[in-house]
Amino acid sequence: MKRTGAQILWECLVREGVTEVFGYPGGAILPAYDAMLDYPIRHTLVRHEQGATHMADGYARASGKVGVAIATSGPGATNMVTGIATAMLDSSPIVCITGQVGSRLIGTDAFQEIDITGITLPVTKHNYLVTSAQDVARTVREAFMIAKSGRPGPVLIDITKDAQQASCEFEWETAAPVVPGWREAPPLGRAELARAAELIRTAERPVILAGHGVTISGAEPALRAFAERANIPIAATLLGIGGFPASHSLNLGMMGMHGEAWVNLAIQEADLLIACGMRFDDRVTGNLKTYAPHAKKIHIEIDPSEINKNVRVDVALVADLRDVLERLVPLTEPGHRQAWFDRIAGYKGDSAVRDIQSLPDDGHLYAAHVINDLWRATRSQDTIVVTDVGQHQMWEAQYYHHENPRSLITSGGLGTMGFAVPAAIGAKRARPEAEVWAVVGDGGFQMTMCELATAVQDAINIKVAIINNGYLGMVRQWQEFFYERRYAATPLSGPDFVKLADAFGIRSRAVSTRSDVLSAIADATAHEGPVVIDFRVEQEDTVYPMVPAGADLHAMIRRPNPIVETAAD
């Protein structure tokens, strides 16, 4: 059957199960856009191509499926780079399609020609330049295979305009991927498994470190079965949150720079770390020289290049996490570790007292309270929270207690401000039945707030909670601690967010006292359509605890202990 390259593109996307794409048209991608109308695809018109990539990413993280973004050549393609890098650093499977100038013009600096495969080389798992219609089908199939397999990641397909326009024979079956270097994870050696099981059996103070890999491999039930059988507490990385229920008695909480004090202390005192689909990022280890000095380490990880990269491990199991955990369970004996749990309880010490939740109400609105109230108000429903990057992101991780996988979506590895609003739109497209909240700082919101127009035009029902502190708060916090409170370029003004939302045609409201928080959230939930709430919170608040960059993991700056007697109840 003869088809144009553009038709083949959509034909293949549909066969790959794609129903939603996020994009922005332009000259070099016009043939593809024209053909799109004839296929069962819903297109969301973004306001900036960065938004399209974050939407595809949010879609992928909410659903576990591949997200698709599409843009034109030149500036359309370069606008995607930040979103592609965000997906790369967080192992999120997206496929980005860009138009390219005609193949005869390549290399001539033609209008809107840019070497996007060159530019994205280090931030994609793989990328392609397609110059002939014959190659479209195989390339799309390869791209999906690569994006979602092993350690997932972004794949970019740059298609020249003539390749979109030309016609050729199309047959899905014969366009099978040709990837001679393709490898699935190698089979796991019994010996390694046995060694891991032995370390687990003899450990007295083990901790499981749960990362993004838990959710990526669908290992949540296996992790739970393993942890419960071996009776081992679990600490989560930022992206590991949701992989294990927050309310479970074995859950310790988040580790790392803004992790809970007792979690970091437990890691430092542990005699065994079982790292599950995490990569010992500097934000979770602190100073590597003093990291978990007493612990043997088992690393379960599908990407061999992560093994011994930051931390030397004693046993490495390079395979799919779920597979490994399922095979470990029968090798594991029930663990009795009361002494260890008692010791961890001791690390909690006065943490509860220092917690901002215990502070007497001083009439101020604190971000932590807003987020904790949001959790109270939405916990019983199917809710996804998508955060931006900054203080509010860390408070979300600390004060919203996630029970379910894929219920927190956040930019971890790249820390991309501007992620929340578009990623929330993508998440809502993936899970329309879920309530999707974007929790975003006043800084990050102003980076991609144009996507509110997208939400309105396409009737995408997201709720936006702006944690408005009048600062680039996280940077201000570093200035407070490490730069003598010299607030260079961190005080931040903004428009009146209520009026702004109003101008977009979005229901909105400002909240500046705690007593209004719950009713504002209830209002937002009840409204069928996007809502913006401007939470005007305490301006110079600080995220505690904090491990300064490069410091020992146990060297945390703690929130000062408040007046103990008022907090005792």
Next chain:
Amino acid sequence: MKLHTFTVYVEDRPGVLNRVASLFRRRGFNIQSLSVGHSETAGVSRMTVVVETDDSGAARIKAHVYKLINVVRVEDITDRPSVVRDLALIKVSANHQNRAAVMQLANVFHARVVDVAPESLVVEMVGSEAKIDGLLEVLRPYGVLEMVRTGRVAMARGSGAGVAAGGGRFLPEAEEGFSYSV
């Protein structure tokens, strides 16, 4: 730290050399030499890459290179018995008075004179890098006008076959490489 020699089989497609070279740069490894050419299998090129690093760096390089989709196979043959060669063309200043002396030196090193001009000679030498360095040292006093070297190419000794035998998929060698127990 020592020089590690990697042989890398890659799909013969545009941009693949860039992908491999760029990976070394981005991961902070400095390539000492790199040579590319055809392998025994059509459609597959073979690179020899030399990098100065320690053993854990070499293990990481191998794992990172493996992740490139166009890489079919990678081996670190540093500690395996192997044949390692470099080819050099050296243009030496030489006139009718000292030409014979230069040619004699070349002879001692089993190098060949491949071009003779009134004021210069081109000497070709194939050998280990150290041998070529030795020749270069004795030629320098005469005046080295120009030199080009291919960089190291290497092949493990013995009957182990190239990429064709393994077909590139699920190579047993790869599995061995992925087993990281320490």
